[in-house]
Amino acid sequence: MLIVRTGQAVGIIPRDIVIPPYSPQFNLHRGAETYLEGLLGYMREVDTPEPGDIALWQFGRCFSHAAIVSQWPRIIHAHTRAGVVIEENADSARWLMFVGNDRRAVKFLSLW
DSSP: OHHHHHHHHTTSSOTTOOOOOOOTTHHHHOOOOHHHHHHHTTOEEESSOOTTOEEEEEETTEEEEEEEEEETTEEEEEETTTEEEEESOGGGOHHHHEETTEEOOEEEEEOO
16 A cells, blocks of 8 residues: 555545455465556556666565665565565565575566
């Protein structure tokens, strides 16, 4: 919801958009790329993120965790246990960037 609420606050997402209720574990039980496809309806994938772009990571079976890029690798994201978090270096955030010894899939999306 951080992405939607931030977009609404700055006027780039309509205030009347409705996000249906979803399980916090939706990414563990379904492989449908609902979140990614929803974002791609408004944004395009880019190779290099710029300020204001979105970083989207694959957790579980699908892309399901997003952050706002401040100045890559600095991001702003939210977690149920920690609230809104600023990661100074997403590249070194082991839980965010790696699964075991493998690099976690991440996509960058831009509205611009």
